[in-house]
Structure formats: structure tokens, C-alpha cells
Amino acid sequence: MRLFLLLLVLSFALQWVLPWWILAIVSFVLAFWLAKKGSGAFWAGFGAIFLGWLGLSLFFHLRNDGILTSRVATLFTLPQPWLLLLVTAVVGGLVGGLAALTGYFFRRAWVQK
Amino acid sequence: MKWLRAILSLIILLALVYALNTKFGDVPPVGKFLSPFTGFWQQAESKDLAAEEELTLPGIQDNVTILFDKSRIPHVFAQNDQDLYFAQGYLTARDRLWQMEFQTHAAAGRISEIIGSKAIDFDRFQRRMGMVYGAQQSLAGMMAEPTTRTMLQSYTAGVNAYIAQLSPKTYPLEYKLLDYAPEPWTPLKCALLLKVMAYDLAGRSNDLRMINILRKYGPEVVKDLFPNYPFREDPIVPVGTELDFKPLNIPAAPENFMAEFSNKVLEKEPPAELGSNNWAVAGNKTTTGFPMLANDPHLQLNLPSIWYQVQLVAPGVNVYGVSIPGAPGIIIGFNKEVSWGVTNVDADVMDWYQIKFKDATKKEYFHDNQWKPVRQVIEKIKIRGGAIRNDTVYYTHHGPVVYDRPEEVFNKQTPVSHAMRWIAHDKSNELRTLYLLNRAHNYQDFQEALQYWVAPAQNFVYADVHQDIALWPNGKFPLKWKTQGKFTLDGSNKTHDWQGWIPAAQNPHVKNPARGFVSSANQFSAGPDYPYYINWEFAPADRGIRINQRLAAMQKISPDSMRGLQNDNFNINAQTVLPTLLAQLDKNKLNQTQQQAFLELSKWQYYNHPDQLSPTIFEVWWQALSKAIWDDEFGSKTGLEMRYPNRDRTWHLVLQEPQAKWYDNIHTPAKETLPMLAQQTFVATIDSLAKQHGALGKKWQWANHKATSVQHLAKLPGFGHENIFVGGGRNIVNATSERNGPSWRMVVALGPQVKGYGIYPGGQSGNPGSFYYDNLLETWRQGKLNELVYLQSPTDGNAQFVSKLSLRKK
Missing domain, CATH: 1.10.1400 (Penicillin amidase (Acylase) alpha subunit, N-terminal domain)
Known part of the structure; x- marks a missing residue:
């Protein structure tokens, strides 16, 4: 839970000012430091980034009455505009989850030595 | 084992991040694009504008106040011309940067830089027909004159002030989708935009088709089926209008020449149906007792909108109308005393000269009984990813040889081994016309302004508060023998060259005719009694016939009946x-x-x-x-x-x-x-x-x-509107066809308090994530106009404004 919350806050802050892939580095480092289990690391990373991306894109979506969401959804041939929010969050979540898992794996390899 | 697992996992992670950060074909970098922190979500704008905003910008000399009305149209109040055009550049870029830059990239043959080698044939064609060469010539003309130089430099500085504020996060959406970055604006780009207009409106040529017909069927059939004046016509300058000048002698027509067959050709020429309507009615035919004017240019129905509305106020000028995003000044509009509008003149100002090279090195060509040097220009086309393709273009005194050897050419109207003589390659300063028109007080000022306009030739309609109405088919017209350039020409024969110009004051014109109105709809500029040859064929007369019939019948004309005529669907x-x-x-x-x-x-x-x-x-x-x-x-x-x-x-x-x-x-x-x-x-x-x-x-x-559609400039699915329920059609006054139509409808009622009405099928913002991207479309579809807010000062009628922007000097 600590990993999840820390990741949520820190990745949100850093993505605000740095390129989007900074989230992979944050997830990796925090999971290396804090993760106890592989599945825990993945789900903390996935959940924190998923939530951050979903929250922020939902904010833009609502502020904009969904005008752009439906245009981009059509461009990507999605049948429903709301799917774009889901796709967005899942893409972010996957990177976060995989990065956290990788961080955890490195920690395990490191500690064993 | 654990290291293997860790490293494998890291490799997958890096591959995933790399893939999500890279553009594959037409697919944008998915991660970068979807991230709500940096991607497209950032462009999902709020409908509400900040009520007050203040910006400090380097380059501003004095404070500038900008008010936005409910359609988010800016009304700019500046203390001097520099600040005025700086602000116009800044605001236009803020709303339309991608559109401006993409169009200039296209004009300059640089699309391969953005989308890769699939655009190479397009880029080669743009370069080989000398778009950049023409823009450089125009630029030289515009920079030589102090007022227009100021306009260009200030506008450019304004655009760049906006670009300097951007970061990848705030780039307009299309940059994110196509994954590239904006570059600094230059005055040359303003000139390129005017060339885009010139190509769209004066870039069609039937010379190759006509020479092929002449070769196959002979002069009798050509004379019968392709006559030099229609059976049914109602020319812009009515037949019988007295000449107020003594015409020059016209060069003698040389003996018949038939260039060789050429059938090596492709599509991609500007559509034939680009045309427009405009008219002005005298005060004795209107409800107000003052003249009224209407204009609707028909262009491709695109988003972002082709035009950008703005009011520009500074000492000596207070003008409202539409501008082209990327060029300073107002093109169609009105001020306190005068109003003007334009439609295209289908003048034949693009001719093709068959070239005889001395040998395969193409270093010399034959002209006027001697070998003359060819100027070789090497075009370097950059392709996304780093490759460069060199392409040599051969210039004669006529102009560039667009295709110097048999190959599949990009534009079907282009004959191979022919040099292009095109008016848009000549030195010019159209901006000066706009500068003067924007500040005109009366007919004399209008006439003074027109003489600087070279291309694309336009039918300038005019009305003022002093009860004058007029119409000038105007541009720089070569002094031709009759039908010169109807067919391809002999590039070695000096008598086939353009040999002079119709004096500007002798361009066709009509002022205050007895019938009480003037109009144009791309038909013949004048009747057979006009002494000069401009072209053998113009747009079909249908719209002109209908407009003239209606205007002759209409009395007590109001802005609303003018609007009604713009929406006339009679076939x-x-x-x-x-x-x-x-x-x-x-x-x-x-x-x-x-x-x-x-x-x-x-x-x-x-x-x-x-x-x-x-x-x-x-x-x-x-x-x-x-x-x-x-x-x-x-x-x-x-x-x-x-x-x-x-x-x-x-x-x-x-x-x-x-x-x-x-x-x-x-x-x-x-x-x-x-x-x-x-x-x-x-x-x-x-x-x-x-x-x-x-x-x-x-x-x-x-x-x-x-099934009329308005489409995004890059034809992005979902970014336009399909199946719009509208009438009209090709050659109908309401010229709304499948893809083309009235790109701006304007009606102006002159008088002690000038009143303007207008609409376009889109909105002020070029951002597909903005409410103002297409908010005017429905009003346009219904054939209605919005009243245009014309202010005398920034404190005048504040209630109508939703937002205020102050630019402060640093």
C-alpha cells in the first residue's frame, strides 16, 4: 500500500514536468526500494499509474464535454468514446506495472548476491 | 537465474517504452500520445475562457488590448502598426499554428519531412513548379516597400513569440499525432501562403488538353466545339460599358504552331469548381439608402477553417474581416467607410512552352535563334528518418521545366519538356494592396490599392458610404494576341513570349452602372467589346446569370435579402x-x-x-x-x-x-x-x-x-463532419457541392454606422479539442449569418465580450 501511494503521488508530480516515460523510472526505483512481492510490485505499479492516467484524462474529458475524446476515439476506430479513457489508463498501467516488477526482480537478484 | 529474469524483464520493459514512444507508419507514438500529462488530452480545452489574461511579450512596443467576442473572434487595439501586426501574428498562431505551418510546408514541398517518402512525388511537383521560387520573388517585392516590410516582420515576430512559449506538452494536437515539432516562422512563409492561394485559384491549365484536341481533330472542330466566347453569357463588365481609356496595340499573332503530342500525364490539379460570388447594390435599391455588398468565396470545405476573422484597430486603421492564417492584414472585409470582396478571375496566366535543349546535358536551350543558358537548381528534399533526395530543376527565361524527361508526372495538366510561364513567379507585392484597402476611405483609395495586385487575379467588388459601387477584374494580365496560350506554345519562338502587360488602369472595370448593381461569379470579365484577350473560357455563366436576374428584379434590398440571394438554390x-x-x-x-x-x-x-x-x-x-x-x-x-x-x-x-x-x-x-x-x-x-x-x-x-462534408486538412477520420444537410451545388449561387462551398459568407450594409454580417463553416480555433473548432458550422448550414461586432474603441460595448487579453511590453 505504501508503495502504491508513494508511486501515485511521486509519478504524478514528476510526469507533470518530465517526459511521460519518467513513470517507468519512478516505478522501477520505488519498487526496487519498497516491493516485497512480485505480484505486489506489479499491481502497485499498474494501479498507481492506471489511476493517475485515468484521473487526469477523466478531468480533461469532463472539462471538454468529451469533444476531443469522441474525435480521437473515432480516429482510433474505437466503438465507444469512453473506451479511450480505458485504453489510456491501461497503457500507462502496463508500463508502470512492468517497470515496478522489473525493479522488484532487480532487487531480488541484487540482494541474493 | 534471478539475474536472467531481471534482465529479461528489463529488456521487455525497454522495448515496450521504446515502442510506445515511437511512430510506426501512420500510428502515433502511443504512450506519448495517450499520456494525459503530455499527450493529446492536454488539448481538450475547457469551453470557458479566462475572463482576463495578461501577457508580457518581448517585441511589443506599447500596450495592446484584445477583446474576444462570444464567437471568440479577437478585436485588437494597438497603438501602432508594428504592434497591430505583431498581435495578429501572435493570435493567429495561438489558434492556427499547425494549419499555417502545414500549408507552408506543403507549398514548399516539405511534406516528406513530416510523413516520409510517400509524399515525395507531391514534394517534387511543388518544387519543380517553382512554388518557393515564386514566393522568393514576391518576398523581394514585399520587403522592398517599408510598410509591407513592417507588416511581414511584425507578424513574423508575433508568430515566433507564440512558438517560443510552446513546449512538447502544449504543441497543437496534430504535431503530437504526426510526431514532429514546429519551427520558427519566417516572412517567406507568409509569401508561400499567398502562392498556395495563387495555385488554388490560378493554377489550372487546359493548354495540354487543348493542343491534344487540336492535333487530333484539327482547327475546325476546335473552333466549333471550343469557341472563344460562350453562346450564353452575362459578363461582369456589362456589354456596352464605355471604355475610359485608349487601348494599346496588341501584338500580332504568329503563324500557327502545333507542339507535339504529349500524353505523359497525372491528376492532382486544383478542382475546377473553386469559384465565388460577389456583388454590390447602389443606395437607391436598398432599404437604408446606402450601398450594400456581399461576398462568398467558394473553396474546399476544410477544418481548421480556411479563414480567420479579426478586427484590427490602430491609428489610421479600423478594419474587420477575414485573413488567411499565416498572412498579415485583412483580405475580405470592411472599415468605417468602405467594404470590398473578391472572387477569382479565370485569367489565362499559366502557359506552357515547348523547350528544345541543345543536348542531353540540358545546359542550353534554343530561343530567338540562339542557344541560351539554362539555370540549374538542385532541390534537396529531406525525408523523415534522415535521407535526402536531390532533384535538379531546369529554369529557362520562361520559367521552370516542370518535367524535363518522360516520367509519371504528378499533375495531369503538365506537359513534359515544357517550361511553365506563370504569373505567380513574378515579383509582386499583393500585401500592399491589402494594406491600402484596409485603410481606404473612398473609391480613389480603392483604385490606388488595386494597381499593386498581381496574382491570383481577383474580381474586386467595392461599395462605400459615399454612394459609390464598383467592380474590377484585377491583376497583372499579359498583353496577349487573341487565344495566345489556349494551346501549348513554342518556347523557341520569341513572338510566343508574353510581350507586355495590360496597363493596370485598363483592366476591365465598371463603376456606378445605370442598373444599380455590380456583380461577379467567375464568368467572363467583359464582353467581346473589351479590347484585350484575357482567356477563351471562364467559369460557366450560371451563377452570374441568376445573380443578375435577381438583383435586377430586387428592390428595397436589405441585408437579409442579400443573405437570401447567397443561399439561392435555383438551377x-x-x-x-x-x-x-x-x-x-x-x-x-x-x-x-x-x-x-x-x-x-x-x-x-x-x-x-x-x-x-x-x-x-x-x-x-x-x-x-x-x-x-x-x-x-x-x-x-x-x-x-x-x-x-x-x-x-x-x-x-x-x-x-x-x-x-x-x-x-x-x-x-x-x-x-x-x-x-x-x-x-x-x-x-x-x-x-x-x-x-x-x-x-x-x-x-x-x-x-x-453528402456534403467538411473535412480536417489531414483528412483525419472523426475530425470533420459528414453528410451535412444542405442544398445548392455546383454552378448554383449557393455553391455547396460535395467538398467545396462558401468558405465565408459576408454581407455589409454601409452607412453612418456600418453593419457587417458573416459566417464560415467552422470556427476560430484550429484545435480539434476546442469548442470553437466548429461552433459556427450549424449557423452556416442553416444559411444564417452572425452580426459582426465592429467597435470604435476597447471601451465600446464591453457587454458583448467574454474575454480580454492585454499584451504588455517587457
Whole structure:
């Protein structure tokens, strides 16, 4: 839970000012430091980034009455505009989850030595 | 083992991040694009604007106040010209940067830099026809004059002030989608935009088609089917208008010359239906007692909108109207005393000269009995990913040899081994015309402004508060022998060169005619009594005929009746030929659906209203019939690039020449006649419509069949609007076809308090994530106009404003 919350806050802050892939580095480092289990690391990373991306894109979506969401959804041939929010969050979540898992794996390899 | 797992996992992670950060084909970098922190979500703007905003910008000399009205149109109040155009550049870039830059990249043949090698043929064509060369010539003209130099430099500084504020996060959406970055703006780009207009409006040429027809069928057929003046015409300057000048001598026509056949050719020429309407009525015909003016330029229906509305106020100027994003000043608009508008003049200002090179090195060409040097220019086309392609272009004194060897050319109208002589390659300063028009007080100022306009030639309509109305088909016109350039020309013969110019004051013009109105709709500039040759063919006269009929009949004209005429759906073509065509049909041979269709057409009042079925039937039938008459002799199956005789000639054939040999299809043993072709094509039309839309009924409605769409400039699915329910059509006053139509409708009522009305099919913002991207479209669709807010000072009528921006000097 600590990993999840820390990741949520820190990745949100850093993505605000740095390129989007900074989230992979944050997830990796925090999971290396804090993760106890592989599945825990993945789900903390996935959940924190998923939530951050979903929250922020939902904010833009609502502020904009969904005008752009439906245009981009059509461009990507999605049948429903709301799917774009889901796709967005899942893409972010996957990177976060995989990065956290990788961080955890490195920690395990490191500690064993 | 654990290390292996860790490293494997890391490799997958890196591959995933790399893939999500990279553009593959047309797919944007998915992670970068979807991230709400940096990607497209950032462009999902709020509908509400900040009420007050203050910005400190380097380059501003004095404070500038900008008010935004409810359509988010900016009204700029500056203390001097520099700040005025700086602010115009800044605001236009803020709303339209991607559009401005993309269009200039396209004009300069630089699309391969953005989308890769698939654009290479397009880029080569743009460069080989000398778009950049022409822009450089214009730029030299504009920079040589202090006022226009200031305009360009200040506007450029304003655009760059905006670009300097951007970061990848705030780049307009299309940059994110195509994954590239904006570059600094330059005055050359402003000139390039004017060349884009010149190509769209003065970039069509029939010379190759006509020489092919001349070679195949001989001068008699050309004279018969491609005459130099229509049977039915209502020219812009009415026949009988007295000349107020003594004409120059016209160069003698040389002996006949026929260039060789050339059939190496491709599509991609500007559409023929780009045209426009404008007119002005005298005070004695209006409700207010003052003149009124209307204008609607017909261009491709695109988003972001082609035009950008703005009011520009500084000492000595207070003008409202539309600008082209990327060029300073107002192109169509009004000020306190005068209003003006433009439609295109179909002048023949693009000619093709067959070139004889001395040898394969192409270093010299033959002209005026001597070998003259060729100037070689190497174009370096950058391709996304780093590759560079070099392309050599050969320039003669005529202009560039667009294709110097047989190859698949990009534009079908381009003959191989011919040099292009095009007015848009000449030094010019169109900006000076705009500068002066924006500040004009009276007819004299208007006339003074017009002399600087070179290309694309425009019909400038004019009305002022001093009760003058006028119309000038205006531009720089070569002094030609009659029909010079109707066919391709001999590049070695000096007498085939352009040998001088029609003096600006002798361009066709009409001022305060007795009939109480002036109008233009791209038809012939003047009648056969005008002493100079401008072209042998102009746009069909239909719109002009209808507008003149209506204006002659209308009295007590109000802005609303002007608006009504802009939306007029009457089909002159149908009125002219339909009764004769219906009389050809043998009703007994028609099945039930065909009989129904026949009945429908017989009852039709010739209006292309959106809910009518008849326009659908008639338009399809007319196309099919024209094809049946002409395609066997002049169509693509002949293997030569040719064209059909024009509509006016086809009318004459159908109405007056029932025995003509052209009805016979030369590929069949039978001898076809007009009644046979009419019957065949009518049956085929109804059958194909039934196949497409089902039983004769609602689906056959004109708007449904026509399916007008407004599309994003990059044709992105979902970013435009399809199947817009509107009437009108090609050659209808309401010229809304499938993809082209009124790109700006304006009506101005001059008077002590000038009043303007206008609309375009889009919105002020170029951002697809903005409410203001297409908020005006529905009003446009309904044929309505918004009242334009014209202010005297920033404190005047504040209630109408939703937002205020102050620019402060640093």
C-alpha cells in the first residue's frame, strides 16, 4: 500500500514536468526500494499509474464535454468514446506495472548476491 | 537465474517504452500520445475562457488590448502598426499554428519531412513548379516597400513569440499525432501562403488538353466545339460599358504552331469548381439608402477553417474581416467607410512552352535563334528518418521545366519538356494592396490599392458610404494576341513570349452602372467589346446569370435579402435543358420507377433544395448524358489527355443541333441520336440510383445524395463532419457541392454606422479539442449569418465580450 501511494503521488508530480516515460523510472526505483512481492510490485505499479492516467484524462474529458475524446476515439476506430479513457489508463498501467516488477526482480537478484 | 529474469524483464520493459514512444507508419507514438500529462488530452480545452489574461511579450512596443467576442473572434487595439501586426501574428498562431505551418510546408514541398517518402512525388511537383521560387520573388517585392516590410516582420515576430512559449506538452494536437515539432516562422512563409492561394485559384491549365484536341481533330472542330466566347453569357463588365481609356496595340499573332503530342500525364490539379460570388447594390435599391455588398468565396470545405476573422484597430486603421492564417492584414472585409470582396478571375496566366535543349546535358536551350543558358537548381528534399533526395530543376527565361524527361508526372495538366510561364513567379507585392484597402476611405483609395495586385487575379467588388459601387477584374494580365496560350506554345519562338502587360488602369472595370448593381461569379470579365484577350473560357455563366436576374428584379434590398440571394438554390442548368431532355423520352418504354422519376422531374421548379429528389435525378442524368455524348471522342479511353467541350457548348448542341454527329457513339455500329442517348442515360440513371438508395423516396433527397462534408486538412477520420444537410451545388449561387462551398459568407450594409454580417463553416480555433473548432458550422448550414461586432474603441460595448487579453511590453 505504501508503495502504491508513494508511486501515485511521486509519478504524478514528476510526469507533470518530465517526459511521460519518467513513470517507468519512478516505478522501477520505488519498487526496487519498497516491493516485497512480485505480484505486489506489479499491481502497485499498474494501479498507481492506471489511476493517475485515468484521473487526469477523466478531468480533461469532463472539462471538454468529451469533444476531443469522441474525435480521437473515432480516429482510433474505437466503438465507444469512453473506451479511450480505458485504453489510456491501461497503457500507462502496463508500463508502470512492468517497470515496478522489473525493479522488484532487480532487487531480488541484487540482494541474493 | 534471478539475474536472467531481471534482465529479461528489463529488456521487455525497454522495448515496450521504446515502442510506445515511437511512430510506426501512420500510428502515433502511443504512450506519448495517450499520456494525459503530455499527450493529446492536454488539448481538450475547457469551453470557458479566462475572463482576463495578461501577457508580457518581448517585441511589443506599447500596450495592446484584445477583446474576444462570444464567437471568440479577437478585436485588437494597438497603438501602432508594428504592434497591430505583431498581435495578429501572435493570435493567429495561438489558434492556427499547425494549419499555417502545414500549408507552408506543403507549398514548399516539405511534406516528406513530416510523413516520409510517400509524399515525395507531391514534394517534387511543388518544387519543380517553382512554388518557393515564386514566393522568393514576391518576398523581394514585399520587403522592398517599408510598410509591407513592417507588416511581414511584425507578424513574423508575433508568430515566433507564440512558438517560443510552446513546449512538447502544449504543441497543437496534430504535431503530437504526426510526431514532429514546429519551427520558427519566417516572412517567406507568409509569401508561400499567398502562392498556395495563387495555385488554388490560378493554377489550372487546359493548354495540354487543348493542343491534344487540336492535333487530333484539327482547327475546325476546335473552333466549333471550343469557341472563344460562350453562346450564353452575362459578363461582369456589362456589354456596352464605355471604355475610359485608349487601348494599346496588341501584338500580332504568329503563324500557327502545333507542339507535339504529349500524353505523359497525372491528376492532382486544383478542382475546377473553386469559384465565388460577389456583388454590390447602389443606395437607391436598398432599404437604408446606402450601398450594400456581399461576398462568398467558394473553396474546399476544410477544418481548421480556411479563414480567420479579426478586427484590427490602430491609428489610421479600423478594419474587420477575414485573413488567411499565416498572412498579415485583412483580405475580405470592411472599415468605417468602405467594404470590398473578391472572387477569382479565370485569367489565362499559366502557359506552357515547348523547350528544345541543345543536348542531353540540358545546359542550353534554343530561343530567338540562339542557344541560351539554362539555370540549374538542385532541390534537396529531406525525408523523415534522415535521407535526402536531390532533384535538379531546369529554369529557362520562361520559367521552370516542370518535367524535363518522360516520367509519371504528378499533375495531369503538365506537359513534359515544357517550361511553365506563370504569373505567380513574378515579383509582386499583393500585401500592399491589402494594406491600402484596409485603410481606404473612398473609391480613389480603392483604385490606388488595386494597381499593386498581381496574382491570383481577383474580381474586386467595392461599395462605400459615399454612394459609390464598383467592380474590377484585377491583376497583372499579359498583353496577349487573341487565344495566345489556349494551346501549348513554342518556347523557341520569341513572338510566343508574353510581350507586355495590360496597363493596370485598363483592366476591365465598371463603376456606378445605370442598373444599380455590380456583380461577379467567375464568368467572363467583359464582353467581346473589351479590347484585350484575357482567356477563351471562364467559369460557366450560371451563377452570374441568376445573380443578375435577381438583383435586377430586387428592390428595397436589405441585408437579409442579400443573405437570401447567397443561399439561392435555383438551377439554371436544369431550367435551360431539362424541358428539352424530358421531351426526348419515350414514356411507354419506362418501367414504374422510371415513370415516377419522370413525373418528379416534370413537376420540379428547378430549385436544388436539400429535401428535393429531382436535383439528384437531374444531376446524375446530366453527367451521364454529357459523358454519353462526348466520352467516345474526348474521354480518357482515347489514350490522350483531352477534355469535354464546356457546358455552354453542350447546351447549344442539345438545344440547337439535333442532327450533330457527336451524338453517335463511334464504338458501336448503330448510329445514336439525342433521343436514344437521353433514353439510355435516363434509364441507367434511375437504375443506378435505385441500386444506391433503394426505392424512389427519402433516401434520394438531394442533400443525402450529395453528402456534403467538411473535412480536417489531414483528412483525419472523426475530425470533420459528414453528410451535412444542405442544398445548392455546383454552378448554383449557393455553391455547396460535395467538398467545396462558401468558405465565408459576408454581407455589409454601409452607412453612418456600418453593419457587417458573416459566417464560415467552422470556427476560430484550429484545435480539434476546442469548442470553437466548429461552433459556427450549424449557423452556416442553416444559411444564417452572425452580426459582426465592429467597435470604435476597447471601451465600446464591453457587454458583448467574454474575454480580454492585454499584451504588455517587457
